[in-house]
Amino acid sequence: MKMTRKKIGLLLSAACLSAFALMACSKDNPVGPEPVDPTLYLPADSLRAVGATAFANNCSGCHGMNGEGAQGPAVGNSDFFMNNRQRVINLVLRGNVSEPRYIDTLVVNGRIHLGGGMPAWHDVLTDKEIASILTYLRSVLNDSTVVSCTSGDEPVCTKVARLPAAMAVDTVAVWEVKKVRDSLLANGVITTTP
Numbered sequence: 001m002k003m004t005r006k007k008i009g010l011l012l013s014a015a016c017l018s019a020f021a022l023m024a025c026s027k028d029n030p031v032g033p034e035p036v037d038p039t040l041y042l043p044a045d046s047l048r049a050v051g052a053t054a055f056a057n058n059c060s061g062c063h064g065m066n067g068e069g070a071q072g073p074a075v076g077n078s079d080f081f082m083n084n085r086q087r088v089i090n091l092v093l094r095g096n097v098s099e100p101r102y103i104d105t106l107v108v109n110g111r112i113h114l115g116g117g118m119p120a121w122h123d124v125l126t127d128k129e130i131a132s133i134l135t136y137l138r139s140v141l142n143d144s145t146v147v148s149c150t151s152g153d154e155p156v157c158t159k160v161a162r163l164p165a166a167m168a169v170d171t172v173a174v175w176e177v178k179k180v181r182d183s184l185l186a187n188g189v190i191t192t193t194p
């Protein structure tokens, strides 16, 4: 019997249907997913739990126990915090104090902060701790979205409550922090890790 393309195809699919051959015949990913470091993909609830304590210990002194702001601006219900994901990860790692060329002016809920007060955490906190704090802030202390604010010394903001379901899945992953840290290290902006 002459083996036409069609017949070979039929034979192969028959073989693939047998339970043992299924894996070997899968076209897309015969060897399974790429191995990944599980510590870079921690679940949201474990990040939130670590973040609550790490925030209280390291940040609440300047930003308030509920992120309402004190010496530092609000990080709870903060438009800057929620709208500048990469910039915030960057700011927490490198701080905003030491090198004039990196000093960043921020507008938080209608109020201008010239910079010079936010310490660097790259050599104090691990990627996991920073991801945990930012996840805690995004999912617990930012329970409202700031829609708009007046400007000036005493801005008035319009806020809309966020749905608990949206907050529950709002995370900053450990790998995101690691990626920013790696690029800051590669560019020599920071040179040390904890």
Ligand code: HEC
Binding pocket: 055, 058, 059, 060, 061, 062, 063, 071, 072, 073, 074, 075, 078, 080, 081, 082, 088, 091, 092, 096, 097, 106, 108, 113, 114, 115, 116, 117, 118, 119, 121, 133
């Ligand atoms: C010594 C006081 C101090 C401590 C401690 C501190 N911050 Fe800040 N932070 C500031 C100040 C002041 C600013 C405003 C920018 C500036 O002056 O550099 C700021 C700005 C920020 C911002 C951006 C603006 C906003 O409100 O959204 C974030 C986010 C932030 N800090 C997060 C943190 C986190 C997370 C920690 C703890 C790991 C922390 N800060 C600890 C003083 C502090």
